[in-house]
Amino acid sequence: MSTDNHDEGHELVPAEPLADPGLPEHLPRPTDVDEGAAKRAERQVATLFGLSSVFALLFCVSYFVFDIGDDPDTVGGLGASNVFLGSCLGLALLCIGIGAIQWSRKLMSDHEIVEFRHPAASPQEDRDEALAALDAGITDSGIGRRPLVRNSLLGAMAVLGLPAIVALRDLGPLPGKKLEHTVWKKGMKVVQDVDGTPIKPDMMEIGQLVNAEPAVFFPQDGEPELSGHKILAEKAKAAVILVRMHPDDIKPTELRKNWGVDGILCFSKICTHVGCPISLWEQQTHHLLCPCHQSTFDLADNGRVIFGPAARHLPQLPLELDADGYLVAQSDFTEPVGPSYWERDRTDLK
Amino acid sequence: MSAVSNGTTPAATPKPNPAGAVANWADERLGIATATKKQLRKVFPDHWSFMLGEIALWSFVILLLTGVFLSLWFKPSMGEVVYNGSYDQLRGIHMSEAYESTLHISFDVRAGLLMRQMHHWAAMLFIAAMLVHMMRVFLTGAFRKPRELNWIIGGVLLLLGILEGFAGYSLPDDLLSGTGLRIADGLVKATPVLGSYMSFFMFGGEFPGDVIIPRLYTAHILLIPGLLLALIAAHMLLLVYHKHTQWPGPGRTEQNVVGYPMMPVYAAKAGGFFFIVFGVVALMGGLMTINPVWRYGPYNPAEVTAGSQPDWYMGIAEGLLRIMPGWETHIFGVTLSWNVFLPGQIAPIALLMLVLAYPFIEQWITGDKREHHLLQRPRNAPTRTAFLAAMITLYGLLWAAGGNDILATVFHLDLNTITYFMRGAIFVIPPLVFILAKRWCISLQRHDNEMLLHGYESGIIMRDAQGGYTEKHLPLSEDRAYTLTARARDEVYAGMSGEDANGVSAPKARMDQLRAKASKAWFATNVQKPTAEEFEEAHHHAELEHAHDAPLEGHAADGHQFDGRHDVAGDDLTHKH
Structure with a gap:
């Protein structure tokens, strides 16, 4: 094979130091020269294909033999049915694959073939013809001579974008002020999130954290006020944690002096970074850590951010006691909870 | 250029056999012979690294097959139901239909769990294979002209694959996937001006709403797979049109492609590989x-598991989000959350743009507008290789940062220290890796030149009459030597000369200077292959050396054979010359 010298016009480039020796000679494989070896390879391939059908049949057997259901932990914690179905299917497929590749490597001709490339570009005459055709088309349409047609069409196309956008309007309601309010209101009981039990201060020890929710999620009797996904949407804003600290450890701002009851404070559980529920409580340091991105808040210091990607303190829910001595909210949160958004007005720690 | 012989004669009347009859039937309706006459024996070159993209392709096929199976039972609905299936621990619990049907597939449909797990594993493999394939294409320069558009298609495929994966693992509506959606909601809300509107339109109201699962389902099984399928088809068509790149070697040039034919060898190899x-x-x-x-358990916006991790391909986004300092700007009564907006939106888009634009950036710097069908060894493009090494380092660091809590618990390290370290490391370590990788490539280039000029190190130590020791170097085989020299010489772009520069506008001249500087930084330290004169000189030198070594040939050093490892009976210990 001759080498093609493709750097015509590069006189300054040094000559190629070594000439292309051309394609190496084809060396026969054992299966090319030894009929015994070829027969052996043939048997190997056929055996693999045969094994594949065995495994495929075993897959069908496993499908009917092994129970599934309540017992996902048999056979190494994986479930017997799953292990056998997966293994049989996997081996059935692998045997076909390995057999086919063995066939191609040992028995199919391994003479290399040379194909010539063509440049990606079309030949010049084709380009000229294509351009001429395009020109003819444009001329025939008269689009160049009649700008009024062209411009009004472009305008129509642009305006057609409006229906496409407007039609999507009903994807969802407008945010309005919804992100600024939660279901908390004056006098609403703070209850445990598991069973809705109201909480009295003496039920909490110093250092304890209780996951809590507004009582409205747990209707005592009659029709529930909220149901289904409405509860989830409200829960995504209204979930709180109660913590009890030693009153001397707490450094409330002037405004927040009477937001706690006997060292019990209530904070939003929704991280001000991107909204994960925060729950990792270090009682010695009074730090609350978000398990998603590790923003850390100091609950003794009004929920201030002390580490991590969150930019804002954790909102605090003002607490008081009702007539029966249960913890209730003084009001809704005084600022929006959860992740930041554009319209959220500035709220310094007050 | 030789004509292809099997295309020049018209097809004869088909032989009266069943296969021929089918072919005839099909051709009379589809004209399929013209379309396939060349493609059936199309040549593909052989190399293990050409198989990486194939893994991605076959994973996609597996995803389609297993996905269809899952869609027969999955209910993309957030309607609330009470679980009543086989899994004891969740019985009686309220959950969405999506989660309930996922449990049903896992515990009450035979082979359902297998298909679910295969679907998830294949998705991870799909994205991993695309990424590794992309690195292969990058390192070997296979993205160069005329394949730039295929590189862009590949980049978009990777992006779509990641989005498809995220949509997919959000569908079961379990606690982990709901947490992922919660974070996505936070990312969307951080968008300037439109954030809260986008969030409300996405979730059909306040997060989590009751429409996100059906909407993601449409994206996951129709919209994105349709785009993936179309782009994969375009990717493959361009591959066929351009013909595959190949490694340089004896008989393998820019003008040809050497390998095995599609039918039967690659049909068997690639088809077999699908089954593997x-x-x-x-x-x-x-x-x-x-x-x-x-x-x-089912999703509950008030709960989360410690150590929550997204699928691995979201790791770098997760890492960026975690190590970003808590910066937020309040101005004119609005909030701009840099801490979420920068890592969550700007960084991924910037990264994607860089990836897509890369072939054109490199082309602008090198000024190389030629077609390239021969691959480059990574060492022969030191700057590019070093750039990728730095990017891989950055990827790895962000990935580790995405698991900073896991690292802290597993290695008993301080979480805050890891995070502070990562904030600096992503700016410091990648440049160091860049310098190291570049120097490494250059020394490998030097090594190639040494082997070409002076031969390879044979491991045979010679002692000459003066008692000095030298290692015998043996010449490379002709084929190997040619392969090492089969690469272009780099040309540093010098910029427009002074008199030309007078006539051009200032910004253009500045750009030109920048290009000249970039080209110098790109190429100037590269080692070029030896010239013919250098070969001549080295050859002459080798002859002298051979004359010097000849008398020493074939002698073991006196006494060294008594090392207890050789049979010395009958050994002649005397000098023969």
Whole structure:
């Protein structure tokens, strides 16, 4: 094979130091020269294909033999049915694959073939013809001579974008002020999130954290006020944690002096970074850590951010006691909870 | 250029056999002979690294097959139901229909869990294979002209694959996937001006709403797979049109492609490889648990598991989000959350743009507008290789940062220290890796030149009459030597000369200077292959050396054979010359 010298016009480039020796000679494989070896390879391939059908049949057997259901932990914690179905299917497929590749490597001709490339570009005459055709088309349409047609069409196309956008309007309601309010209101009981039990201060020890929710999620009797996904949407804003600290450890701002009851404070559980529920409580340091991105808040210091990607303190829910001595909210949160958004007005720690 | 012989004569009347009859039937309706006469024996070059993209392709096929199976039972609905299926620990619990049907597939449909796990494993494999394939294409310069558009298609495929994966693992509506959506909601809300509107339109109201699962389902099984399929088809068509790149070697030039024909060799190899990928995925689905949603429980916006991790390909986004300092700007009564907006939106878009634009950036710097069908060894493009090494380092660091809590607990390190370290490391370590990788490539280039000029190190130590020791170097084989020299010489772009520069506008001249500087930084330290004169000189030198070594040939050093490892009986210990 001759080498093609493709750097015509590069006189300054040094000559190629070594000439292309051309394609190496084809060396026969054992299966090319030894009929015994070829027969052996043939048997190997056929055996693999045969094994594949065995495994495929075993897959069908496993499908009917092994129970599934309540017992996902048999056979190494994986479930017997799953292990056998997966293994049989996997081996059935692998045997076909390995057999086919063995066939191609040992028995199919391994003479290399040379194909010539063509440049990606079309030949010049084709380009000229294509351009001429395009020109003819444009001329025939008269689009160049009649700008009024062209411009009004472009305008129509642009305006057609409006229906496409407007039609999507009903994807969802407008945010309005919804992100600024939660279901908390004056006098609403703070209850445990598991069973809705109201909480009295003496039920909490110093250092304890209780996951809590507004009582409205747990209707005592009659029709529930909220149901289904409405509860989830409200829960995504209204979930709180109660913590009890030693009153001397707490450094409330002037405004927040009477937001706690006997060292019990209530904070939003929704991280001000991107909204994960925060729950990792270090009682010695009074730090609350978000398990998603590790923003850390100091609950003794009004929920201030002390580490991590969150930019804002954790909102605090003002607490008081009702007539029966249960913890209730003084009001809704005084600022929006959860992740930041554009319209959220500035709220310094007050 | 030689004509292809099998295309020049018209097809004869088909022989009266069944296959011929089918072919005839089809051709009379589809004209299929003209379309296939060349493609059936199309040549593909052989190299292990050409198989990486194939893994991605076959994973996609497996995803389609297993996905269709899952869609027969999955209910993309957030309607609330009470679980009443086989899994004891969740019985009686309120959950969405999506989660309930996922449990149903896992515990009450035979082979359902297998298909779910295969689907998830294949998705991870799909994205991993695309990424590794992309690195192969990058390192060997296979993205160069005329393949730039295929590089862009590949980049978009990777992006779509990641989005498809995220949509997919959000569908079961378990606690982990809901947490992922919660974070996505936070990212969307951080968008300037439109954030809260986008969030409300996405979730059909306040997060989590009751429409996100059906909407993601449409994206996951129709919209994105349709785009993936179309782009994969375009990717493959361009591959066929351009013909595959090949490594340089004897007889392998820019003008040809040497390898085995599609029919039968690659049909068997690639077809067989499909079954191997499929088989491996089936074994993984059977033997390796993935995403055990029954352990997480249904989604509840007030709960989260410590150590929550997204699928691995979201790791760098997660890492960026975690190490970003808490910066937020309040101005004119609005909030701009840099801490979420920068890592969550700007950084991924910037990264994607850089990836897509890369071939054109490199082309502008090198000024290389030629077609390239021969691959480059990574060492022969030191700057490019070093750039990728730095990017891989950055990827790895962000990935580790995405698991900073896991690192802290596993290695008993301080979480805050890891995070502070990462904030600096992503700016400091990648440049260091760049310098190291570049120097490494250059020394490998030097090594190639040494082997070409002076031969390879044979491991034979010679002692000359003066008692000095030298190692004998032997010449490379002709084929190997040619292969090492089969690369272009780099030309540093010098910029427009002074008199030309007078006539051009200032910004253009500045750009030109920048280009000249970039080209110098790109190429100037590269080692070029030896010239013919250098070969001549080295050859002459080798002859002298040979004359010097000849008398020493074939003698073991006196006494050294008594090392207890050789049979010395009958050894002649005397000098023969």
